[in-house]
Amino acid sequence: xxxxxxxxxxxxxxxxxxxxxxxxxxxxxxxxxxxxxxxxxxxxxxxxxxxxxxxxxxxxxxxxxxxxxxxxxxxxxxxxxxxxxxxxxxxxxxxxxxxxxxxxxxxxxxxxxxxxxxxxxxxxxxxxxxxxxxxxxxxxxxxxxxxxxxxxxxxxxxxxxxxxxxxxxxxxxxxxxxxxxxxxxxxxxxxxxxxxxxxxxxxxxxxxxxxxxxxxxxxxxxxxxxxxxxxxxxxxxxxxxxxxxxxxxxxxxxxxxxxxxxxxxxxxxxxx
Amino acid sequence: xxxxxxxxxxxxxxxxxxxxxxxxxxxxxxxxxxxxxxxxxxxxxxxxxxxxxxxxxxxxxxxxxxxxxxxxxxxxxxxxxxxxxxxxxxxxxxxxxxxxxxxxxxxxxxxxxxxxxxxxxxxxxxxxxxxxxxxxxxxxxxxxxxxxxxxxxxxxxxxxxxxxxxxxxxxxxxxxxxxxxxxxxxxxxxxxxxxxxxxxxxxxxxxxxxxxxxxxxxxxxxxxxxxxxxxxxxxxxxxxxxxxxxxxxxxxxxxxxxxxxxxxxxxxxxxxxxxxxxxxxxxxxxxxxxxxxxxxxxxx
Numbered sequence: 001x002x003x004x005x006x007x008x009x010x011x012x013x014x015x016x017x018x019x020x021x022x023x024x025x026x027x028x029x030x031x032x033x034x035x036x037x038x039x040x041x042x043x044x045x046x047x048x049x050x051x052x053x054x055x056x057x058x059x060x061x062x063x064x065x066x067x068x069x070x071x072x073x074x075x076x077x078x079x080x081x082x083x084x085x086x087x088x089x090x091x092x093x094x095x096x097x098x099x100x101x102x103x104x105x106x107x108x109x110x111x112x113x114x115x116x117x118x119x120x121x122x123x124x125x126x127x128x129x130x131x132x133x134x135x136x137x138x139x140x141x142x143x144x145x146x147x148x149x150x151x152x153x154x155x156x157x158x159x160x161x162x163x164x165x166x167x168x169x170x171x172x173x174x175x176x177x178x179x180x181x182x183x184x185x186x187x188x189x190x191x192x193x194x195x196x197x198x199x200x201x202x203x204x205x206x207x208x209x210x211x212x213x214x215x216x217x218x219x220x221x222x223x224x225x226x227x228x229x230x231x232x233x234x235x236x237x238x239x240x241x242x243x244x245x246x247x248x249x250x251x252x253x254x255x256x257x258x259x260x261x262x263x264x265x266x267x268x269x270x271x272x
Numbered sequence: 273x274x275x276x277x278x279x280x281x282x283x284x285x286x287x288x289x290x291x292x293x294x295x296x297x298x299x300x301x302x303x304x305x306x307x308x309x310x311x312x313x314x315x316x317x318x319x320x321x322x323x324x325x326x327x328x329x330x331x332x333x334x335x336x337x338x339x340x341x342x343x344x345x346x347x348x349x350x351x352x353x354x355x356x357x358x359x360x361x362x363x364x365x366x367x368x369x370x371x372x373x374x375x376x377x378x379x380x381x382x383x384x385x386x387x388x389x390x391x392x393x394x395x396x397x398x399x400x401x402x403x404x405x406x407x408x409x410x411x412x413x414x415x416x417x418x419x420x421x422x423x424x425x426x427x428x429x430x431x432x433x434x435x436x437x438x439x440x441x442x443x444x445x446x447x448x449x450x451x452x453x454x455x456x457x458x459x460x461x462x463x464x465x466x467x468x469x470x471x472x473x474x475x476x477x478x479x480x481x482x483x484x485x486x487x488x489x490x491x492x493x494x495x496x497x498x499x500x501x502x503x504x505x506x507x508x509x510x511x512x513x514x515x516x517x518x519x520x521x522x523x524x525x526x527x528x529x530x531x532x533x534x535x536x537x538x539x540x541x542x543x544x545x546x547x548x549x550x551x552x553x554x555x556x557x558x559x560x561x562x563x564x565x566x567x568x569x570x571x572x
Binding site (some may be wrong): 006067086087088089091092093095097099102103104113114117118121146147148149252 | 399420461464466467469470471477479486488491564567568569570
């Protein structure tokens, strides 16, 4: 089945990540909750692919499933044609929470930890690789600092360096800048784009912010909530251009697509 | 909606006054004068924890001395100086050092055995659900049971010897350490667990590289509590069944001197017990703390 899709691909290139009809369900104490319903999308090499939607659209759950932390009840996920099974260092995660760094290790040791624990590199090679990526996120001066002495933005930069140093097939970022203040967030977004210019990694990026999606993504998947379903897939060049057909900015179009139902709902309520 | 659309104009709506804008150049830090000023000698001394605590101990010693002199009954409460004399005499004769050595050796054996068992139990609890049930059942059953209550049974099982005492020591250490380690493991944040699994860690390597360091504050608390329990149990066991180990430790030293009504020596024995407790807490555990959890910012 996947080979058919591979051939049908427009420009003849095989997608790096194929998500095909994925339904995700999880159990709470009292309910079985469907987080996403038959979601399909393809991520190509060097994509900055953004999953965008309001809270409750299952975008984070979808990312966790790609990370291998939960398996779909329906559908399949393939990375380089191999089904995703369990977490692994070929898909490195960057989380929103600052406590994703190991507090008992310095910046350099944190980056080296991933390399060594996964068995990718040891000793001097791991150290050199770690320092190279710490330098890329401009933290060379803080290589020997412990995480609790760093600011939130610096911690996230370490987490990004740690994930990138592994040179994974795909980076998975779960709202990595959401807990930062507006100025730092802006700076980090620009830094991430600069890093992409340098190394052309592939990233699957989850956010609920439309401006962030427009700025970061080259391809944006729009998801509707309860349960998450695909509403559309748009291209972006980061400049928020005006669409010729509708005369609206890209971000306004996205806003209309995502929240069209909700506005109708509100109008019905206020009239009733 | 209706409330917002029609404001009632009974009172004039308050409006802030319009003030002129201005911009200023700030003064450079060095021109202001004091930005950083060293603390006075007294302030710096007052910041030293050991100094404040030594002061407390000194005050207690003075109060003790004054009360004992006022009471003037060396059979009930010998003076602080008399206790020190007895302590010095005990050290000089080699009696106290020998007893301390016996006690500490036994204690370390029991402590080490208890820790290893606790580690095995908690590791099982983290890897299997049945191990978790086992640990929870055993700790809730045995943690409230005083270790000393097992000593008569231990003497029947293992006879008069070190083994009996080590058995009760293991019992006193095991549950406290296992309970704290387990609750520490369980409070490790989900994000850190996911990071560990993301790096491909599983089973034992996940426990040693993620769970143990992340839960280290709780583990250290468990180690401290376990140490105190073991120390108490040992002294009590020696007091009751002192000769059981043949050589006798500090508890036996206290018991023996009580029988001979050498009360200053009894106090010297108690003094030694307290001294060792203070040394272990303030030198060993404090240094472990400042080299680990404080350095990592996991405890202030």
